[in-house]
Amino acid sequence: MTGEAIELRGVDKTFGRVRALEGLNLDVRAGELTALLGPNGAGKTTAIELMLGLLQPTAGTVRVLGGDPRDPRTRTQVGAMPQESAIPAALTVREAVTLFAHLYPTPLPVDEALALADLGPLAGRRAGALSGGERRRLAFALAVVGDPAVLYLDEPTTGMDAGSRQAFWEAAERMKDGGKTILLTTHYLEEAERTADRVVVMNAGRILADDTPERLRASVATTRVRFSSDLVLAELRHLPGVEAAEVDAHGHATLTTRTPEALVTALVQSGTPFTDLEVTRASLEDAFMSLTARHEGVQA
Template identity: 75%
Template sequence: MNAIELSGVDKTFGKVRALADLTLDVRAGELTALLGPNGAGKTTAISLMLGLAQPTRGSVRVLGEDPRRDAVRTGIGSMPQESAIPQALTVREAVTLFARLYPAPLAVNKALELAQLGDVAGRRAGALSGGQARRLAFALAVVGNPQVLFLDEPTTGMDAGSRQAFWAAVDGLKAAGRTILLTTHYLEEAERTADRVVVMNAGSILADGTPESLRGDVLTSRVRFTSDLVLAELQALPGVEAVSVDSRGHADLQTRQPEEVLRALFARNVAFSELEVGRASLEDAFLSLTATPKPDDTIRA
């Protein structure tokens, strides 16, 4: 079953085509990461899913219906990148106010617990730190007990401990059957948490799959070390497909055959240090898919 369905969606603003024949199904109960560079169309697509705008062409359905309908909107929770929270209200007052807007909300204390806000529940919203304000935005997004939850750059401003607790709460919501759509520039978080990754650019979908499958579509390993080898010698190593070298001799090799690279280094008695071998990350796949410019010292073999 799909919780969200976009079919043949175009969205234009004057002469600007923000979305181009976008078709996307988001399955119920999954955490889907929607990624893309700035201007890719993510914000426009989400505004349509939230019922805040209408498509120029095509159809948008959330929970099987038009997301502009009140009955659907009460089943949606949204944690936007920026929230206009009344600064004079305390944390508990703000969460209580939002809870009253929904027919079957979570208990206020439960929402505060999920967002780790119990110790600041009496503090005014205007006195919160940046990370605390993001956690309040999360509490406001979940207090309505939504079936579909949108998270837009959710961990911006959070410290490491708050991020860990936040993702634990999100895991609990997913385990309870909630559908979650995530946008983030922290690609390591998307790689760790998402069941599925959709990459957009120029209003269209470039790739759609699990983090593992997207990584498999690009160079699968990186070999890093420090040596006296010059760029031409590094390029000549077997299986090397891209090389970058900084001014201190730190080499970064991309390859599908890391074993062959290491075998060649040992066979040639190359002196090296600081060796690291790791698989390609979701960030590597993202950069490859969106053709983000590489550093000037990167050479394609």
Template identity: 80%
Template sequence: MNAIELSGVNKSFGRVEALRDLTLDVRAGELTALLGPNGAGKTTAISLMLGLARPTSGTVRVLGGDPLAGRVRSHVGSMPQESAIPQALTVRETVGLFARLYPRPLSVDAALDLADLRDVAGRRAGALSGGQARRLAFALAVVGDPQLLFLDEPTTGMDAASRAAFWHAAEGLREEGRTILLTTHYLEEAERTADRVVVMNAGAVLADGTPEGLRARVATGRVRFTSDLVLAELRALPGVEAAEVSGGGHADLRTREPEALVRALVGSGVAFTGLEVTRASLEDAFLSLTARPQGVRA
């Protein structure tokens, strides 16, 4: 079952084409990361999913219906990048106010606990730190007990402890079967938490798959060590796609098969020190994909 379905969606603002023939399904119960550089169309796509805008053409369905339908909106939570929170109300009052907008909300205390805000529940929203304000935005997104949750750059402004607590809560919601659509510039968070990654650019989908699948398809691993091998000998090792040598014999090799390269290096009997093997990250894959000419899809 799909929680979100976009089919042949186009969205234009005057002469600016923000989305072009976008087709995208978000499966129920998964955490999907929607990634892309600034101007890729992510914000426009999410606006359509939330019913804040209408497509120029194509169809958008959320939880099986129109995003503007009351029965759909009552099961959707959203944590936008910027939230217009009443500054004079306390944290508890704010969460309680938003809870009244939903037919079957969580208790205020449950939402405060999910957002790790119980200790500042009596503080006015206008007196919160940046990270606390983001946690309050999360509490407001979950207090309606949503089936579908949008998280737009959720951990911006949070310190390390708050980020860890936030992801513990978000992963708990996913384990309960809720669908989460995430956008973030912290690609290590997407790599660690997402079941699926969709990369957009220029209003279209460039790639769609698991974090592991994207890393394997478009990026390479890196093997570093120090030895007396010259550049030609390094390039002759199996699976080497690129090689560099700096002063002191420091070799930096790119390969899609780091294990095979290390085995060949050990088997050659060449003396080396300082071996370091790193696999390609989601960030490597993202940069490789978005560096391609626009319109080229993986």
């Protein structure tokens, strides 16, 4: 499958006097994992509810797999893992997944869906007896059992322990490798940085950036250089390429620079003793904070 799996063109969505989305243009390419990021109130949830056919746009068009997201033929090709799932507490894990499998024309075998969600050992446990992380894994099984072409994951790993998170992302990677299109929203930006092919940053109903994690990190173009030394703040600020500098009470310096190599070279050549050198490139979180801060500055 190639091309665009999801297309939003000139989409506005208003709720009374509140404009949640304004002229939104967004493409989600087939077979990719796209992370949709933004602060609370950015419009992410509204955009996803439009893609799921739960809302209609005030203006513009929304297409999923070439069709109307409200069309039953489209909806049977879509899976969603919302933040909250209302699952009857009396059903066992297997019964819940089996029930959902019957809603789709060509579902996965129930055991395969359970294995994807790492739920095989819990298949006989009642949904009401699951922990928070186990309920998230059940929500994932319910989202994938229909063998969807498009999968929405909304804060998927909230409440999961480290082992469950690793198993979850391995399963998501297998699905992507199998040609599935995945749209992710998460506040765990390190997960988006590690797993996403593309990152779309939204705020106030508009798209601020749409690129690969690598290019978004490069757009910040800053590196943190940390070390311990006897240099005072004024001396640190005079090192080449330093854009910002601070020193804590223990003599640990943190410098921000776009030319870390030149800075470290100058530090070595100065002959000043230093220890605990650490060089950290900009992260996706740095890029996200920079983008949203610039937008807030413009809005203000």
